[in-house]
Amino acid sequence: MPELPEVEGVVRQLRPVAEQKTITHVQLSETIYTSKEAGKECIVKVLAPHDFERMMTGMTITDVSRRAKYIYMTLTKDGRTYLLASHLGMSGAWFDVASIEDIPDAKYQKHAHAIFTLNNGRLLVFSDIRRFGELRLLQEAADYPPLLLMAPEPFDDDACAYFIEKTTLKKYANKPIKAVIMDGHIISGCGNIYATEALYLERIRPQTITHTLSDAQKRALFAQIVRILHESIEVGGSTISDYRNVNGEAGGMQHRLKMYGKKQCACxxxxxxxxxxxxxxxxxxxxxx
Ligand SMILES: [Zn+2]
Structure with a gap:
C-alpha cells in the first residue's frame, strides 16, 4: 500500500508532466460504469461516470500537491477552480504515457480505469488493480469534510505538539501506540511500514499502551517517524507488492527496512x-x- 513517501514521489513526478496542461478528453473504464450502475462507488466518488468525464474535460491542471496520502490537483475551467483529490488506495498508480501499451506492467494496462488525454497528446492514466483508490472531484477540500480532519503534515512545525496533545485524549491514551501513530487524525501519512520501523528504532513494542509512554518518548518516536519518512522520500519510497511510481519504477526504501516483513531481527x-x-x-x- 502506498504511504506518504510514495505519494510524495508520485506528486513530484506528476508536477512537470501535468501542470499547465489542459485535459481534452476523459475516458473511464467499463468496470467503473458497470459498478456505478450496480450502486457501487467504484473509484470515481459521488459523480456519475459520464458527469465526471464531462466535467473533467476542458479542465486545466494548475497545480499538483500532496496532503497526507491524497494527491491534490487544482483545476480551472471557465474561470472556476476545482480540486481533484485522488487516493491510491491499496494499489493505485498514475502513469504519464503516449499510449496505454506504454504502461510498463501488463496488470496496470489491464486495470487502467481513468484515461485523461492532455493537450500535448500524452495520456495521464489512473490504474488500480484492487480498486480501493479514489478520484473525487470537489469545488474545494471543505466539500469533503474528512479532508479537513486529517492531522497536520508531519513536517509542519506544529505536528509534534498536535500528536502529543491528541495522545492524552482518553480515546487514544488507552490504545496500543502503533494503532495511534497509524491513525490519520493523529499523524498524517504514517502507515504500517513506517510505524513498524519507527517503533523498532525507538525500541518500543507496538502493543505498548500509549499513556505509559513519557512525553520524551513520544517526542523521540515522532522525530523518528519524520526522519524515516524523509529518508524514504529521498530514495523514492518503498516498493512492496503492487506499488509503482509514475514511470513504472520501483523505489529503494524496501532495501533499508530493518523490521517490516522480517522473520529475524539483526540481533x-x-x-x-x-x-x-x-x-x-x-x-x-x-x-x-
Ligand atoms: Zn532484535
Missing amino acids: GTATESLVIGGRTSVYCPNCQQ
Whole structure:
C-alpha cells in the first residue's frame, strides 16, 4: 500500500508532466460504469461516470500537491477552480504515457480505469488493480469534510505538539501506540511500514499502551517517524507488492527496512507478530521492550 513517501514521489513526478496542461478528453473504464450502475462507488466518488468525464474535460491542471496520502490537483475551467483529490488506495498508480501499451506492467494496462488525454497528446492514466483508490472531484477540500480532519503534515512545525496533545485524549491514551501513530487524525501519512520501523528504532513494542509512554518518548518516536519518512522520500519510497511510481519504477526504501516483513531481527532473535488495528505488527522481543 502506498504511504506518504510514495505519494510524495508520485506528486513530484506528476508536477512537470501535468501542470499547465489542459485535459481534452476523459475516458473511464467499463468496470467503473458497470459498478456505478450496480450502486457501487467504484473509484470515481459521488459523480456519475459520464458527469465526471464531462466535467473533467476542458479542465486545466494548475497545480499538483500532496496532503497526507491524497494527491491534490487544482483545476480551472471557465474561470472556476476545482480540486481533484485522488487516493491510491491499496494499489493505485498514475502513469504519464503516449499510449496505454506504454504502461510498463501488463496488470496496470489491464486495470487502467481513468484515461485523461492532455493537450500535448500524452495520456495521464489512473490504474488500480484492487480498486480501493479514489478520484473525487470537489469545488474545494471543505466539500469533503474528512479532508479537513486529517492531522497536520508531519513536517509542519506544529505536528509534534498536535500528536502529543491528541495522545492524552482518553480515546487514544488507552490504545496500543502503533494503532495511534497509524491513525490519520493523529499523524498524517504514517502507515504500517513506517510505524513498524519507527517503533523498532525507538525500541518500543507496538502493543505498548500509549499513556505509559513519557512525553520524551513520544517526542523521540515522532522525530523518528519524520526522519524515516524523509529518508524514504529521498530514495523514492518503498516498493512492496503492487506499488509503482509514475514511470513504472520501483523505489529503494524496501532495501533499508530493518523490521517490516522480517522473520529475524539483526540481533539474531526471531521476530514476533500480532494484529493491531487490523494490521500485522512485527517486532523484536529482544530489542523492543
Ligand atoms: Zn532484535
